[in-house]
Amino acid sequence: MIELYAASTPNGRKATIMLEETGLPYRLHTLDLSAGDQHTPAFRQLNPNGKIPVIVDTDTGQTIAESGAILIHLAEKAGALLPADPASRMAVLQWLLFQVGSVGPMAGQYNHFRRHEPRDEYAFGRYRDEVLRLLGVMNDALKDRDFMGGDYSIADIALVPWLRALQRWDLSLTDYPNVSAWYQRLMARPAVSRGFAMLDTPVRSKDARAEPDTDEGILLAHNGSTAGSV
Ligand SMILES: N[C@@H](CCC(=O)N[C@@H](CS)C(=O)NCC(=O)O)C(=O)O
CATH class of the missing domain: 3.40.30.10 (Glutaredoxin)
Structure with missing residues (x-):
């Protein structure tokens, strides 16, 4: 268990x-x-x-x-969801670490500065541009394959919640057609749904003032509302 x-x-x-x-x-x-x-x-x-x-x-x-x-x-x-063959396994692990080391932290900072008042345009632009650059890297990788590491794997599972969050954080996938198609492929899987x-049922905040300032960013409770889900 x-x-x-x-x-x-x-x-x-x-x-x-x-x-x-x-x-x-x-x-x-x-x-x-x-x-x-x-x-x-x-x-x-x-x-x-x-x-x-x-x-x-x-x-x-x-x-x-x-x-x-x-x-x-x-x-x-x-x-x-993680191949045994060393070469295929390493391809998956590379994209898994790309998510953990790049997409997550950069998207989190992007969301932090997106929400920060007053807006620091330099910081906001820096992280937004870096997230867009990473989407471009994914888009190129998906040119000739359906999933990030070859077959469907833990690399895709690590990335899909961040891609959903980014769209909820005002970034569109329109300019990244391969990423958009990959995203639809992932979202069509019953287990992904x-x-x-x-975790889509928001948890009611016990103290809406206690906003954790995370390195990867989350939607947080405001004005006594419930914590949103991303
Ligand atoms: N590198 C960690 C990051 C985990 C992380 O940042 N979790 C956030 C939620 S997405 C969290 O627990 N934040 C609470 C806090 O920072 O107080 C991982 O990949 O598990």
Whole structure:
């Protein structure tokens, strides 16, 4: 059994999509990041970095943080979505790390400066342009293939929630037709829909003032409203 600690954010959704794709049994524990659930001593014991997602694999006794590591662990456990052949495996891992090291952090900063008042045009433009550049890299990669690493894999699962978030954050895929087609392909998968749906119910903020300022950005509670889901 996998105990998953997650929230309604792109990094959280990677794990639910993966668990839905593999069919591994899991139980979801949803954190309210706006209320600071990630800072409790109990959660810090699971991840001293205070970030979701985290899994506890009760079959092996392992506690695993970092979404990329979680996806690799679940792929190996299920024997799916990460090829065994070294060359194909490395192609997938490269795109997985491209997401974890580039798309996630840059998109998060883009969203942070998009929302920041007053707007810092230099910072906003810098991160927006970098995100657009990364979309261009994806668009080129998808010129001659349907999925990022060759066959459908954890690389696609890591990227799809960020691509949905970017569109909700005012960036269009119109100029990136290969990315747009890839996105539609991903969203047509029933397990991807289920993975999104698992975390699409907003968690009511216990303290709308406590907005975590994350490195990858999330939609946060405002004026007592519920935390939005991205
Ligand atoms: N590198 C980490 C990043 C995880 C991360 O930034 N999670 C965010 C949500 S998307 C979080 O937990 N933020 C809470 C906070 O910063 O207080 C991963 O890939 O798992």
